Amino acid sequence: MGMVLTAVAVLLLLALVFGALLGYAAVRFRVEGDPIVDQINALLPQTQCGQCGFPGCKPYAEAIANGEAINKCPPGGETTIQALADLLDVEALPLDGEHGEEKPPMVAYIREAECIGCTKCIQACPVDAILGAAKQMHTVIVDECTGCDLCVEPCPVDCIDMVPLPVTTRNWRWDMPPAPPLAAAERGAA
Amino acid sequence: MTAQIRIHDIPGGIHPPENKAQSTTRGVEQPPLPARLILPLLQHIGVPAEPVVKVGDHVLKGQLLATAQGRFSCALHAPTSGTIAEIGPAPYPHVSGLHEPAIVLDSDGEDRWVELEPIADYRALDHVTLVEKLAAAGISGMGGAGFPTATKLLSRPDHRIETLIINGAECEPYITADDMTMRHYPAQVVTGIEILMHVLTPEQVLIGIEDNKPEAIAAMREAAQHNPTIRVVPIPTKYPSGGEKQLIQILTGREVPSGGLPADIGVLCQNTGTALAVHDAVMLGRPLISRVVTLTGGALERPTNVQALIGTPISELLAFAGLQRERLHRLVLGGPMMGFTVDPQAPIIKTSNCLLAATEQELPTPPPALPCIRCGLCAEACPAQLLPQQLHWFALGKDYPQLQRYNLFDCIECGACAYVCPSSIPLVQYFRAGKGEIRAIEQQHTKAEQSRVRYEQRLERLQREAEQRERDRQARAEKAARAKAAREAREAQEQQTGAATEPDLARVKARIPTLSPEQKQLKIAAATARMALQKAQKQLNANPDNSDLQAQVVQLEQAHAEAQQAFEQATSQEDT
Structure with a gap:
């Protein structure tokens, strides 16, 4: 009988000690925020275009963390989907066409002669990449523009075009050579 | 002669026909x-030079045409004397065949030097x-x-x-x-x-x-x-x-x-x-x-x-x-x-x-690439001790992290691997394309990070502005509430004692001099006369010879003086 009591007492003591330890660790090593959201957000292209149906990349990252599909980001395209799939260990789905198609990088261009200086595009720009003031001509800071399209819609005189980024010798890239043919044996089998 | 320098060997390497x-x-x-020279502004690694000449300028041989922009840039000088014909995109020796901004110089045939400063x-x-x-x-x-x-x-x-x-x-x-x-x-x-x-x-x-x-x-x-x-x-x-x-x-x-x-x-x-x-x-x-x-x-x-x-x-x-x-x-x-x-x-x-x-014999069109047979000759030829074969597979699979892990960026693109490859696989092209992709991805990441920061800063700014507006609105509401309370209190007081409002009224009166209706009319008459006079004077300035206007101005001056006097008299009477 004494043995049983001792065992119960020892186990109780152990439970208390470890409980206290866990409780302390939970307070001491508390993780601020949700790190997975930041990791997802770091993979998104940060165009803040809202094509995914969320009001920016961070909200979409939060939604993905809560189980939203990972294939709703057209600017990120296949690369982003693949990276998200690797991070979250889920299957890489093809891009959801409903939210748009993958396009080459674009930048907004304001036809300055037609601009009436209404500042509507400035208010729409999620990254403050449009420079101008009321009744003054506006212009786009090309290096800051994410090509999100959000300024095109509000323009009352339709003077904003989305143009592809110009290719120069400095951003030109070599093409991958075409994939080699199958080995002769495989060709014979095919 | 001092001691012989010891020569070391490098790994790999090949011995192609020299043809020297x-x-x-x-x-x-x-x-x-040449009659026309094309001088690209980017002839070095880094930032293009900035032109300091205009189209039509005559320049001497050795004269500065474009200045360096920062440390990773290089100045550009006129190779001969002549006239600047154009500044704009021109053919450029690049594998892409794209044009680059350049200064185009028409030579005048004199080849005259600018004054040189030797040391x-x-x-x-x-x-x-x-x-x-x-x-x-x-x-x-x-x-x-x-x-x-x-x-x-x-x-x-x-x-x-x-x-x-x-x-x-x-x-x-x-x-x-x-x-x-x-x-x-x-x-x-x-x-x-x-x-x-x-x-x-x-x-x-x-x-x-x-x-x-x-x-x-x-x-x-x-x-x-x-x-x-x-x-x-x-x-x-x-x-x-x-x-x-x-x-x-x-x-x-x-x-x-x-x-x-x-x-x-x-x-x-x-x-x-x-x-x-x-x-x-x-x-x-x-x-x-x-x-x-x-x-x-x-x-x-x-x-x-x-x-x-x-x-x-x-x-x-x-x-x-x-x-x-x-x-x-x-x-x-x-x-x-x-x-x-x-x-x-x-x-x-x-x-x-x-x-x-x-000629065709010297650089024949390469035969179509065959599959890699993993012979390993490329790894033996590589002077940087890389594994071209592995890199080529990773490049084919677009496995960029793996390419970096296998030190793709140590590749000097010498082409020794492609030279020895029995399957004539264009290995260097894979590596150049792979490097380009990785650089582009890195650039995208930098840009995404920059956009994220700007987006967050914008959100913060909007929030700050909204808070400021809210504070202003509250301040205005409070002020209005205070003013209303004061007015109500005053009205209540007024109802209690009629004379109690007098101090306030006196203060208001002291600030704004009150005029009797008669005085007001005089003041208006004086102002009207002054306006009429000014208008006539302006017309007179425009046509100084008009005698009608001259007479009119004299009359108006008189009228104005009278009206002014009448008004002043009336006010001074009041004051005394």
Whole structure:
């Protein structure tokens, strides 16, 4: 009988000690925020275009963390989907066409002669990449523009075009050579 | 003579046919002055230069055309006298065939120099002044990469440069520009080296020359005889011993760390052509406006080397060397291993060392690539000890992290692997494409990060503004509430005691002088009269000869004076 009591007492003591330890660790090593959201957000292209149906990349990252599909980001395209799939260990789905198609990088261009200086595009720009003031001509800071399209819609005189980024010798890239043919044996089998 | 320098070996390497003899028989020739020169603003690694001339300006030979923009940039000078015809996109020697901004200069045929400022005794100058002189002369590395020389000399101010290596290896087949530079300008090259020594104060200077250039070795030995610090070191002929990292390894036995600079191990490497340009800049005061270019290949009647002005169109140099158009199969800028196909309209720039007009036999169209058989010859040939075969698989699978893990960025793109590949797989193209992709992805990440920061800052700003508006609104509401309370209190008081409002009224009255209705009318009359008078005076100023107006003005003046007087009387009566 004494043995049983001792065992119960020892186990109780152990439970208390470890409980206290866990409780302390939970307070001491508390993780601020949700790190997975930041990791997802770091993979998104940060165009803040809202094509995914969320009001920016961070909200979409939060939604993905809560189980939203990972294939709703057209600017990120296949690369982003693949990276998200690797991070979250889920299957890489093809891009959801409903939210748009993958396009080459674009930048907004304001036809300055037609601009009436209404500042509507400035208010729409999620990254403050449009420079101008009321009744003054506006212009786009090309290096800051994410090509999100959000300024095109509000323009009352339709003077904003989305143009592809110009290719120069400095951003030109070599093409991958075409994939080699199958080995002769495989060709014979095919 | 001091102790023999120990020669080390590099891993891998190949021995392609040299084909150098054709172009060394005619010395360094002077081609005719071109009628039109194309001077791209980007002839070096880094930021394009900024033009300081306008279209229509007349410039002299050696005059500054464009200034360097920051440290990673290079000034540009007029190679001959003439008129600026155009500033804008022009053909550019690049593998893409894209055009680049350039200054187009129409030569006037006089070839008249601007006043030059040679330095009589460079030893009297400190190294900062000398480096500034080199920067002002627009010198960038002439071996191929085009790194601004002044910046390279200052690249690691905290590292002591123990060994200065002068690269005269010139390992790539067909090219003989450095060979001819050393044969024909040995004294100038050595003076250039001595100037670099004055800047860097190295313990030893090694001139590495492949042993297939006995004339250059002899010429350099003789020119450098007087200086025991400078040693000419013949090295075994093997491609790519002329790569910067490879030559350093051959001459010192030490490897440049991955991702590092030669300066990290106390070594600095300069091309022989650069040494010549340094001599010209300091001793003659001449900026870099010309360079030795090899014109070679089976499609040329008389392969040779020329002292070509920077900006000379390639087609004119080919015509000088007797291009046989029907035999030309591929026109390559650079050598057969690392060169690229170029547009003959493009000009020679500071980094162009060779034009290879190859026939079908010399550079045959490569047979279609076959699958990799994993023979491993490429890994044996790689001078950087990489695994080209593995890299090629990763590139095919677009596995960029794996490419980086296998040190893709240590690849010097020498082409030895593709040369030995029995399946003729264009390995280097895979690596170039892979590097391009990785750089683009990194750039995207940087941009995404920048956009994220800007987006968050914008949100913060909007929030701040909203809070400020809210605070303002509350402040206004409070003020209105206070004013209302005060008014209500006053009204309540007024109802209680009629006289209690008097102090307030008195204060208001003291501030605004009250006028009786009669006085008000007088004031209005005076103001009307003044207005009428002013209007008439203005009309009179416009037509001074009009006598009617003159009379009118006199009348109005009188009327105004009367009205004013009446008003003043009325008010003064009130006051007294």
